[in-house]
Amino acid sequence: MKIDKETFNSFDLVGKDLSNRGYNSSHAGNLSMKSGGKIIITRRSAMLGWLQPEDLVVIDLEEEDAHSGLIASTESNVHRNIYKHTDAMAIVHAHAPATTALSMIEDEITCIDGEGMFLYKKIPVVECDIPVGSYEVAEKVAPALQNYPAIVVRAHGVFAKGVTLEDALGVLTGVEQAADIIYRVKLLGQPLKRDYSKEKGFTNW
Amino acid sequence: MKGLFNKIIEVNLNDRSHQVINIADEVYENYLGGRGLGVKLFTDRVPPTVDPFSPENILVFTIGPVTGTSVSTSGRMSLVTKSPLTGTIFYSNTGGIFGFSMKRCGIDGIIIEGKSEKPCYIVIDGNKGLEIKDADELWGLDTEATYDKLKELEGEKVRTLEIGPAGENQVRLASIMNDASRAFGRGGVGAIMGSKNLKAIAVINGKQKTEVDNPELLKNYAKSALDKIKALPVTRSALPLFGTAGVLHVTNSLGMLPIRNFKYGQHEKAPLIGGEAIRKEILVKTEACYGCTIRCGRLTEAGSMKGKGPEYETVWSLGANCEIFNLIKITQANYHCNKLGLDTISMGVTISCAMELQDKGLFPYKEVKFGNEDVLSELVIKTAKKEGIGAELAEGSKRLAEKYGDAETAIHVKGLELPAYDPRGAMGHALGYATSNRGGCHLTGYMAAMEIFNAPKKIPRFTIGGKPDLLVLKQNQSAIEDSLVNCKFSGYALGFDYQARFVSAITGLDFNVTRLLEIGERIYNLERIFNIGAGFSNADDKLPERFENEPFKEGLSKDRVVPIKEMLSDYYRVRGWDENGVPKKEKLQELGLK
Ligand code: SF4
Numbered sequence: 090m091k092i093d094k095e096t097f098n099s100f101d102l103v104g105k106d107l108s109n110r111g112y113n114s115s116h117a118g119n120l121s122m123k124s125g126g127k128i129i130i131t132r133r134s135a136m137l138g139w140l141q142p143e144d145l146v147v148i149d150l151e152e153e154d155a156h157s158g159l160i161a162s163t164e165s166n167v168h169r170n171i172y173k174h175t176d177a178m179a180i181v182h183a184h185a186p187a188t189t190a191l192s193m194i195e196d197e198i199t200c201i202d203g204e205g206m207f208l209y210k211k212i213p214v215v216e217c218d219i220p221v222g223s224y225e226v227a228e229k230v231a232p233a234l235q236n237y238p239a240i241v242v243r244a245h246g247v248f249a250k251g252v253t254l255e256d257a258l259g260v261l262t263g264v265e266q267a268a269d270i271i272y273r274v275k276l277l278g279q280p281l282k283r284d285y286s287k288e289k290g291f292t293n294w
Numbered sequence: 295m296k297g298l299f300n301k302i303i304e305v306n307l308n309d310r311s312h313q314v315i316n317i318a319d320e321v322y323e324n325y326l327g328g329r330g331l332g333v334k335l336f337t338d339r340v341p342p343t344v345d346p347f348s349p350e351n352i353l354v355f356t357i358g359p360v361t362g363t364s365v366s367t368s369g370r371m372s373l374v375t376k377s378p379l380t381g382t383i384f385y386s387n388t389g390g391i392f393g394f395s396m397k398r399c400g401i402d403g404i405i406i407e408g409k410s411e412k413p414c415y416i417v418i419d420g421n422k423g424l425e426i427k428d429a430d431e432l433w434g435l436d437t438e439a440t441y442d443k444l445k446e447l448e449g450e451k452v453r454t455l456e457i458g459p460a461g462e463n464q465v466r467l468a469s470i471m472n473d474a475s476r477a478f479g480r481g482g483v484g485a486i487m488g489s490k491n492l493k494a495i496a497v498i499n500g501k502q503k504t505e506v507d508n509p510e511l512l513k514n515y516a517k518s519a520l521d522k523i524k525a526l527p528v529t530r531s532a533l534p535l536f537g538t539a540g541v542l543h544v545t546n547s548l549g550m551l552p553i554r555n556f557k558y559g560q561h562e563k564a565p566l567i568g569g570e571a572i573r574k575e576i577l578v579k580t581e582a583c584y585g586c587t588i589r590c591g592r593l594t595e596a597g598s599m600k601g602k603g604p605e606y607e608t609v610w611s612l613g614a615n616c617e618i619f620n621l622i623k624i625t626q627a628n629y630h631c632n633k634l635g636l637d638t639i640s641m642g643v644t645i646s647c648a649m650e651l652q653d654k655g656l657f658p659y660k661e662v663k664f665g666n667e668d669v670l671s672e673l674v675i676k677t678a679k680k681e682g683i684g685a686e687l688a689e690g691s692k693r694l695a696e697k698y699g700d701a702e703t704a705i706h707v708k709g710l711e712l713p714a715y716d717p718r719g720a721m722g723h724a725l726g727y728a729t730s731n732r733g734g735c736h737l738t739g740y741m742a743a744m745e746i747f748n749a750p751k752k753i754p755r756f757t758i759g760g761k762p763d764l765l766v767l768k769q770n771q772s773a774i775e776d777s778l779v780n781c782k783f784s785g786y787a788l789g790f791d792y793q794a795r796f797v798s799a800i801t802g803l804d805f806n807v808t809r810l811l812e813i814g815e816r817i818y819n820l821e822r823i824f825n826i827g828a829g830f831s832n833a834d835d836k837l838p839e840r841f842e843n844e845p846f847k848e849g850l851s852k853d854r855v856v857p858i859k860e861m862l863s864d865y866y867r868v869r870g871w872d873e874n875g876v877p878k879k880e881k882l883q884e885l886g887l888k
Contacts (some may be wrong), residue, residue: 126762
């Protein structure tokens with residue numbers, strides 16, 4: 090399958106943006122999108138800030154193939170399982186620091202700022218014995234993402250879905266922003282004057 | 295299943311009998327309600343080769359688990375039949391309050407088969423049950439007069455579905471109106487009612503409530519949805535202020551408002567007939583379907599006439615696409631369509647097709663030319679009556695263009711005239727036209743929402759990569775919205791997970807996004823199988839040639855054509871269909887279809 094220029098540009102743009110934000114170490118994080126019934130995904134250890142055309146790999150949507158095992162991202166089985174069991178059309182994965190930090194002390198992250206409450210409300214936390222690349226991650230992340238735009242794997246990082254890569258990037262950065270605000274409020278060590286999240290009935294969300 | 299009654303009334307007009315049938319939970323779990331339930335009941339009963347006008351064709355009107363609940367925009371219902379315009383299975387959707395009122399009578403729908411010997415109408419009375427009555431006093435009346443007469447006969451609070459003279463005369467563009475206000479607009483569904491001598495369906499005195507599994511949770515989700523609807527500019531201000539016709543200003547500026555039967559993509563006079571002009575010049579007040587805060591409906595006054603609309607599609611089809619920019623004349627022609635029971639999109643595009651034929655010297659009626667606003671209303675009236683030239687227009691653009699020897703002049707897919715988004719301006723939307731199970735329809739996938747309005751997410755409009763995949767997702771999602779039944783416009787503000795939350799809170803069952811999408815896929819494949827049985831193939835998944843060969847020379851959509859064949863093979867693969875567009879055995883097995 091040929092990867093057209095516009096598709097590469099969109100991987101390149103999202104990769105650069107993530108790199109500029111410093112969410113990942115130089116060779117970490119991964120991106121993918123569904124196209125023509127296949128998955129286009131970044132190569133294992135690709136530098137997201139300096140993507141080259143050969144850093145994009147086409148793998149099968151249904152099952153493991155040679156490319157996915159040999160050169161595609163370590164998390165390719167997680168991406169595949171998300172596509173098979175959710176409405177994701179694109180996925181961005183990064184080790185966003187504030188969200189990852191909160192995942193170590195919370196069982197779910199409840200947004201408390203206006204934008205976070207409006208867009209996400211809650212970010213589920215998924216715990217795995219082997220939090221990176223394992224089949225366990227693939228099996229636990231997909232169901233958790235069915236009704237949420239993003240989840241965080243405890244002590245690892247965020248998986249965000251979208252209709253395009255840019256959209257998934259928007260979700261991931263939005264979630265990180267919401268987590269960063271919680272993190273800062275915790276640092277302030279003061280109770281909230283008004284906890285809007287308690288008024289909005291998020292408990293059942 | 296909670297949220298529904300598991301009951302449908304089956305009416306046979308041959309002998310005017312009826313019976314209540316019980317529907318198993320399993321059917322709802324696999325098809326939900328609305329369109330899904332309708333498609334299941336329809337395909338179980340009707341062979342694909344049925345003649346649409348024969349008594350064996352049936353009409354299936356249904357509501358869904360979300361219809362009439364506290365969810366905003368849920369006052370909708372669905373219809374499934376075989377279309378006399380396209381020959382495909384045809385699903386349609388209407389707003390207003392009829393769906394809610396029918397649900398209050400304790401039924402999930404009504405199936406109508408056979409043909410009455412004499413004109414008749416059906417009354418569903420929440421107190422007395424169902425009765426079939428003679429319609430001598432109604433036959434021949436327009437839709438407004440029919441609604442008024444039914445109020446006189448059955449009581450002020452009656453809610454109605456009715457056809458006008460166009461339906462009675464079996465015009466292939468005939469609609470079914472709803473309280474003479476909203477419409478099952480497309481596909482000539484009104485002609486099917488006409489062919490059965492069925493003038494109207496009335497509901498009254500419904501008092502039953504459906505059980506909701508977790509009312510508190512539903513209230514919570516509905517409130518959150520409303521917060522979003524009130525915050526997003528499209529649903530908060532654009533639709534309430536300018537109605538759907540506000541869209542015209544955007545499509546025109548993007549160079550994808552079809553002008554002169556899809557020859558050009560923009561026109562300097564277009565703003566004269568857009569939502570802003572409607573608001574300034576003819577708006578009396580805004581109106582809404584049951585329980586909706588968006589209020590996209592318009593009550594207007596044009597010259598000495600008053601009525602509903604016009605919608606975006608109408609100011610375009612009867613206006614811009616015919617190179618007519620007189621808002622009053624367009625609005626009056628729109629009123630005539632509503633009163634006579636005609637689909638404004640197909641009516642307008644059939645007229646613009648006739649105008650292009652005339653332009654090419656192929657059509658004998660000289661007065662039917664681009665820009666001639668004075669013929670509009672007259673053509674509409676003659677079409678409804680099948681009088682003179684009207685008898686030719688009554689067949690729709692495909693049959694008209696074929697008769698006059700230039701099939702490519704008709705801008706349609708599978709016989710259904712295309713709506714107001716030029717395919718050259720949005721590639722996913724274009725593929726949606728080619729692959730819609732009911733022909734040239736913008737709502738079956740409605741990629742334009744994302745490609746043009748960035749709602750609820752933004753995707754680039756000219757990109758090809760990934761579009762077939764996204765379209766399949768959107769088509770499956772739309773099948774669900776039509777089955778719940780919820781208005782597509784709520785999708786501008788809400789992510790699809792809201793639909794999953796609503797239906798789970800109502801039914802108490804776990805309908806997560808993935809499960810809903812599988813149901814959407816099942817519905818879509820079942821429709822496709824019916825169409826294949828009716829004689830359709832991959833050869834029909836196409837666009838008129840001009841979209842593949844003739845780019846616009848100006849505007850923001852210039853130099854673009856639609857690589858439909860390239861996208862189509864990917865689309866079939868994503869769907870799990872073979873290269874001929876036939877669902878593979880494994881796919882059907884996976885979906886539990888034969
Ligand atoms: S948005 Fe418009 S069409 Fe949809 S339910 Fe509301 S008033 Fe009806």
